[in-house]
Each structure stands twice: as structure tokens, then as C-alpha cells.
Amino acid sequence: xxxxxxxxxxxxxxxxxxxxxxxxxxxxxxxxxxxxxxxxxxxxxxxxxxxxxxxxxxxxxxxxxxxxxxxxxxxxxxxxxxxxxxxxxxxxxxxxxxxxxxxxxxxxxxxxxxxxxxxxxxxxxxxxxxxxxxxxxxxxxxxxxxxxxxxxxxxxxxxxxxxxxxxxxxxxxxxxxxxxxxxxxxxxxxx
Amino acid sequence: xxxxxxxxxxxxxxxxxxxxxxxxxxxxxxxxxxxxxxxxxxxxxxxxxxxxxxxxxxxxxxxxxxxxxxxxxxxxxxxxxxxxxxxxxxxxxxxxxxxxxxxxxxxxxxxxxxxxxxxxxxxxxxxxxxxxxxxxxxxxxxxxxxxxxxxxxxxxxxxxxxxxxxxxxxxxxxxxxxxxxxxxxxxxxxx
DNA sequence: CAATAGTGGAGCATCAGTGTTCCGTTCTCG
DNA sequence: CGAGAACGGAACACTGATGCTCCACTATTG
Numbered sequence: 233x234x235x236x237x238x239x240x241x242x243x244x245x246x247x248x249x250x251x252x253x254x255x256x257x258x259x260x261x262x263x264x265x266x267x268x269x270x271x272x273x274x275x276x277x278x279x280x281x282x283x284x285x286x287x288x289x290x291x292x293x294x295x296x297x298x299x300x301x302x303x304x305x306x307x308x309x310x311x312x313x314x315x316x317x318x319x320x321x322x323x324x325x326x327x328x329x330x331x332x333x334x335x336x337x338x339x340x341x342x343x344x345x346x347x348x349x350x351x352x353x354x355x356x357x358x359x360x361x362x363x364x365x366x367x368x369x370x371x372x373x374x375x376x377x378x379x380x381x382x383x384x385x386x387x388x389x390x391x392x393x394x395x396x397x398x399x400x401x402x403x404x405x406x407x408x409x410x411x412x413x414x415x416x417x418x419x420x421x422x423x
Numbered sequence: 424x425x426x427x428x429x430x431x432x433x434x435x436x437x438x439x440x441x442x443x444x445x446x447x448x449x450x451x452x453x454x455x456x457x458x459x460x461x462x463x464x465x466x467x468x469x470x471x472x473x474x475x476x477x478x479x480x481x482x483x484x485x486x487x488x489x490x491x492x493x494x495x496x497x498x499x500x501x502x503x504x505x506x507x508x509x510x511x512x513x514x515x516x517x518x519x520x521x522x523x524x525x526x527x528x529x530x531x532x533x534x535x536x537x538x539x540x541x542x543x544x545x546x547x548x549x550x551x552x553x554x555x556x557x558x559x560x561x562x563x564x565x566x567x568x569x570x571x572x573x574x575x576x577x578x579x580x581x582x583x584x585x586x587x588x589x590x591x592x593x594x595x596x597x598x599x600x601x602x603x604x605x606x607x608x609x610x611x612x613x614x
Numbered sequence: 615c616a617a618t619a620g621t622g623g624a625g626c627a628t629c630a631g632t633g634t635t636c637c638g639t640t641c642t643c644g
Numbered sequence: 645c646g647a648g649a650a651c652g653g654a655a656c657a658c659t660g661a662t663g664c665t666c667c668a669c670t671a672t673t674g
Binding site: 469470471472476 | 649650651652653654
Binding site for chain 1: 664
């Protein structure tokens, strides 16, 4: 996230602990959505007091995570250059880029409950980009025209979720899980 | 569930309210995993006291749900006759049967956290049946041999989850969601 | 070396959810 | 109808999470 207009840019240390807290929060909450703030603080290697300085209430932490995740997703989307080259290849790049988000995916898919934030539910630019890509693929004849773009979007995230669970719970190397995910996506969505 | 050995069979009324509570619990918890017991009771049209008579602690309710769900899944599995006919057709029957479980699917996939029960995590007969079916399909040449049976299992549930979310949040008729789900499964898993 | 930013622990009040009891009311069935 | 089962509301104590404050300690930096 770029510095808020008018807000003083965070010092190096502050930015660092802030990151530590956010990362730990994602890590912990993706496994135990009911985890207490104390557990999150402990996982971040930070006192409960410190965390309270960065995120006064639980809701603040959640919106912090939300923004962070949205930002990462947006960055990943851009990185994948979704408007370049054959649609199917672009979709696979997108899938791989999202896969690299790690635990964030689980939270995204699994616990939308946590994020009561307005920014979350609203259709984001990322969503539109993906839907546009799918439509392009259908126009090119590369993507199954009998599937609605919204459904393809759901399938993409569901497969990402499945791949991460597969890697985490079934002790499959992440690389293999990704390969399975991509292959499955290609077959499922392709024409 | 068949009556526990040694336990007195429940009266008609008791069995009925018990069902009401379990159904309401699944309904509510699948949307708000953090819902309080009071909310569940209200959704069941039942006093908090009454619920406490059936499920003294929260854990009891969860194991109640777990057993109920496992039972329903097992019943659905059997109903689909997974060992009859071509493997791919059997897999689609299975998918459809699971789809009919409704909200239960969301809980199953989305909130395994809730069920700390031993009965849950352990590999069930249902799991083995599904894995066996997939292997049979691969032997028959109907299912992609490059996908591991465990992955196929994950994909099946992920697609079911996606389909239900699609129906619930995107206002797609359940019938359409199921059709998309089946088509996608066939393409993804098939050879 | 100071001054300041940053941290962490202890402690406290509050609050929601929970487990539990008691008692009066309603229903179900012989 | 009448006995016993089933229910629901009110009330209470307990617990854990949370929000918050104060103060002492350490790291950073000019």
C-alpha cells in the first residue's frame, strides 16, 4: 500500500513490525480462524501491547489484513500480465501468481466471514480483469464457452484452495500441488 | 444414525427437535462459523435451555453435527452406487449425491476446524470408496492417470464447494450450478 | 552520550458466551 | 381427562477475550 495521503510515512522499524504482525495474523488465522489476539501476537513475536498500538481493535487488524491481501492480489494480477499472449497461458500465469500468495489464499477463499470490510465484497478491479480475460479466452476459442466467466472465476479459486490444502494436509510438495492444480485448471476450463 | 446400543430410543418429539437443532446448526454455522449457541437455538426455534438438554456443551453439538454429516455422506455414497457401471458415470452420480447435501458441504469443506472429533479426521469408509472408484476409473482408462486419487478427491470437494458458493452468493439456480459443476468435473478429471 | 522511538509486561474493567439451575407452562399420549 | 414428558424463560456464576493504561526497559539515531 502506498502511504496514505497526509499520513506520515512509517519508520523502518515500524513498517517491519507491522509486516511481522500482518504476516503472522494471516498465518495463524488461516489455520485457526478463532485464534485470540494474544495468539497472533505471540506468533508475531510481539507483545500484546505492541499489537494494540498498530491495530487498536480486532476489526482494525482484519481490515489491515484485508487491505494487505487485496494489494498482494492486485500486484500478483499485474505481474501475471493477464492481457498478454494467449488467454489460456495468461490464465495459467495468473493461477501460478495467486498460488504464490500462500496462506493468504486460504483466508481469501475460506474465511470471507472475517472481512466485514466494504472493500472486500465489492467487485474489485482484479475481478474485472479476470472476467475480461476469461471472456477473451472464450472469444479466442481457447476457453469452454459453456462455462460462465463467473463460474470459471470460482473454479480458479476453488482449485487454488484445493491445491493449498493438498500441500498442507496431505504432505505434498508445493511444486507438485501447483502442477496438479494447473493441469486440472487447463483441462477443466479449456475447450 | 441407528440407536446406540443400550440407549433408549428417542421419542418422536425428541427426535424431531433434535433434527431441528442439528439442521439449524448446520444452516447457521455454514454461514457464520462463530455464531453463538443462542443464535443457533433461535434459528432452530428452540429455547437455549432446550438445546442444552440435547447438547450439554458446545463440543457435544459439534460432534452431533459431525456424526450426522458423516452419516448423511455415507448414505449419499451408498445411494450413488459407486461400484456400478462406468467409473466416470459413477463419479458424477457421487458428485450429484453430495451436492444434494446442501449446506453440509460448506461446513465439510470450509470449516474442518470446528470438528475436533476423532471420527472426522480419520480416513472413513467413504474416503476409501471414493479413492477406490478413482483408481478403477484410471484402470478403465476413463480418468486421467496423471492425477493422484487423493487430488481427485480434493478437486471433487472443491468443485462442490465452488458450486454451492456460486449458487448462494451469485444467485445462480442450484440446478445450473450443479450442471456447471458436473461438466467441469468431467472435463477436469476425465482423460 | 542524550533524546526519542519503540517495545513489553502487569494489571484492571468490561463484556459476551457459556454452563447450569429452578420453576412454571404447554404438549402429548395412555 | 390426567400424568408425565417436553419446553422456555429468568437468573446466576464463571471464564476467556478484549480494550486500555501505566511504567520500565531497550534500541535507534542525531
